[in-house]
Structures are given as C-alpha cells and as structure tokens.
Amino acid sequence: MTTxxxxxxxxxxxxxxxxxxxxxxxxxxxxxxxxxxxxxxPLVAKVNGVEIHESDLAAVEEEAGQLPPMSADAKKDYxxxxxxxxxxxxxxxxxxxxxxxxxxxxxxxxxxKKLLMEQLLASAxxxxxxxxxxxxxxxxxxxxxxxxxxxxxxxxxxxxAAGDDxxxxxxxxxxxxxxxxxxxxxxxxxxxxxxxxxxxxxSSGGDLGYFSxxxxxxxxxxxxxxxxxxxxxDPVKTQFGWHVxxxxxxxxxxPPKFEDVKPxxxxxxxxxxxxxxxTSLRAKAKIEKMYTVPPPPAVPGDATPAPDKK
Numbered sequence: 001m002t003t004x005x006x007x008x009x010x011x012x013x014x015x016x017x018x019x020x021x022x023x024x025x026x027x028x029x030x031x032x033x034x035x036x037x038x039x040x041x042p043l044v045a046k047v048n049g050v051e052i053h054e055s056d057l058a059a060v061e062e063e064a065g066q067l068p069p070m071s072a073d074a075k076k077d078y079x080x081x082x083x084x085x086x087x088x089x090x091x092x093x094x095x096x097x098x099x100x101x102x103x104x105x106x107x108x109x110x111x112x113k114k115l116l117m118e119q120l121l122a123s124a125x126x127x128x129x130x131x132x133x134x135x136x137x138x139x140x141x142x143x144x145x146x147x148x149x150x151x152x153x154x155x156x157x158x159x160x161a162a163g164d165d166x167x168x169x170x171x172x173x174x175x176x177x178x179x180x181x182x183x184x185x186x187x188x189x190x191x192x193x194x195x196x197x198x199x200x201x202x203s204s205g206g207d208l209g210y211f212s213x214x215x216x217x218x219x220x221x222x223x224x225x226x227x228x229x230x231x232x233x234d235p236v237k238t239q240f241g242w243h244v245x246x247x248x249x250x251x252x253x254x255p256p257k258f259e260d261v262k263p264x265x266x267x268x269x270x271x272x273x274x275x276x277x278x279t280s281l282r283a284k285a286k287i288e289k290m291y292t293v294p295p296p297p298a299v300p301g302d303a304t305p306a307p308d309k310k
Contacts, residue, residue, distance in 0.1 A: 045080045047087045059085045125270030134265045135258070142255045145168060149213070149260075151224050152249040154188055154206040157198040159241040168242070175235045175242040182232050188246045197241070212253060220245070 029062025045052040057079040160171035213221045219238045233245040
C-alpha cells in the first residue's frame with residue numbers, strides 16, 4: 001500500500017522529487033529570510049514563518065519537469081503545496097538531526113557539485129552561442145552539402161508481384177503499350193491518371209515532385225537521373241513492378257534556410273562548447289585511478305589468427 005503525505009499526494013512522488021531537490025532545499029530553506037527584495041520577488045506564502053517567493057516556485061517548477069495541464073492559478077497552488085510539503089518534511093528531518101549524518105552530507109555535497117557543473121556547462125554553452133559562431137556552423141554545413149542534384153519526375157506504375165514471371169511479363173507489355181501512347185504525343189499526366197496502379201499517382205498525374213537519388217530505389221533513380229529534361233524512359237523494372245518515367249526538371253538541391261535549422265545549430269554549438277570545456281579540463285587535470293580495467297573478453301570468430309610460425 002502506498003502511504004501519503006498530509007496533502008494526500010503519494011509518497012513515492014514526493015520521494016522522487018525530494019531526491020532531485022536535496023541541494024535546492026538546502027539553499028532555499030536554510031533560513032526563513034527572503035531570497036530577494038519584496039518588490040522584485042513577491043511573497044506568495046508562509047509556512048511556519050518560512051517565506052515562499054515567486055523565485056522559489058520557478059526553481060521548483062524547473063526541477064519538477066513537465067506538469068499536468070492546469071490553469072496558472074492552479075499551477076501556483078500546486079507548486080506552493082509541493083513546497084509546503086517539502087518545508088514541513090525537511091524541517092522535521094532537521095529536528096531529527098538527519099542532516100547531520102555522513103550519508104546525507106555526502107549526498108548534499110554530490111548535489112552541490114552536480115548543480116555547479118550544470119551551471120558552468122550552461123554558461124559555457126550560452127556564451128558560445130553567438131551569431132557569428134552559428135553562422136559559421138551553417139556555412140560549413142552548406143559547403144559540405146556540395147552540389148547534390150534533384151530531379152522532378154512523373155511516373156506510371158504497373159504492378160507485378162516479385163517472382164511471378166507471368167505477371168511481370170504482362171506488366172511489362174502494358175508499360176510498353178503506354179509508352180507507345182506517350183510517344184504519339186498523349187499528355188503524360190492524363191495517361192497516368194487513366195493507367196497508373198500507384199494510388200497516389202491517379203489524382204496527381206504520377207507527379208513525384210523533386211527527389212534526390214537516395215530517396216528512390218536504385219533502379220528507378222539510375223534511370224531518372226540519366227534522362228534529360230522532357231525525356232521519357234524505356235520500361236524500368238523495380239521491386240514494385242514496371243514503370244515509365246518522365247523527367248520534368250532538374251536542379252541543384254537548395255540548402256535549408258538558416259532560420260529553419262537554427263534550433264539544431266544552437267544545440268550543436270552549445271554541446272560542442274560544453275564538450276570542449278570538459279575535454280580541456282581533463283587535459284589539464286592530474287587524474288589518478290587506483291584500479292585497472294581488464295580488456296573486454298574476446299568475441300568468438302572476431303579474433304585475428306596468429307601468424308604461422310616457420
């Protein structure tokens with residue numbers, strides 16, 4: 001059976017939150033004094049004289065993670081109640097001298113170091129995230145893209161089950177008959193709407209839009225990228241059946257706009273700055289390990305055979 005706190009919330013919920021907030025509690029509730037000037041940090045509640053300010057609610061909300069949907073007033077009351085529980089329980093723990101144990105002090109010191117680490121890494125990431133740095137990452141990525149080509153094509157598909165030679169021959173004959181119609185001048189989109197067995201191609205006239213080579217099966221892409229603009233292919237066989245392809249246009253693939261990829265660039269710049277900081281600190285540190293790590297066991301079949309001795 002799950003026990004509950006005086007507020008009625010499951011103890012397991014409070015326990016999980018309390019573990020992550022041990023250091024935060026020590027900082028917030030070590031004394032009953034306000035954390036900031038009253039006009040800048042409004043007082044929202046008192047618990048046995050311990051003041052709860054707006055900044056306290058923000059800190060706990062950040063640690064608590066995603067909250068269930070609720071109104072702003074309900075959220076404030078939820079956070080105040082959560083902090084009330086924590087103040088009452090932590091004060092009771094202090095009265096029982098639980099904070100004086102070596103185990104608690106060790107956990108508190110670990111939490112302190114973790115918070116300091118997170119603060120420094122966040123600071124390093126934010127400082128590195130300049131417009132110039134992000135633009136350089138973007139420009140370098142665009143250069144690496146090169147001049148990838150895209151083709152705008154239409155196709156008509158006649159399906160044939162793989163391994164069924166009779167069905168494949170019938171599908172090939174149908175495609176050949178369709179190609180005859182197209183070479184006599186019939187409109188490709190109209191013929192596609194009448195004959196294609198690609199469901200999405202019925203209404204679109206077989207239009208596939210622009211695509212890069214790797215977006216299509218190799219047999220299809222190989223032919224499409226060799227055709228000139230306006231050309232119609234011979235029959236093309238793929239795993240789906242038989243096709244005829246018409247190339248409408250070719251172009252160099254346009255790079256994504258900076259604004260569209262800015263969130264990914266920001267994340268990359270931040271993480272790289274953080275990784276570089278840790279790497280530099282490790283390089284300057286004297287790290288001594290009082291243990292050895294044995295090599296991983298050999299995997300059967302992966303070992304390189306020893307050379308023959310002659």
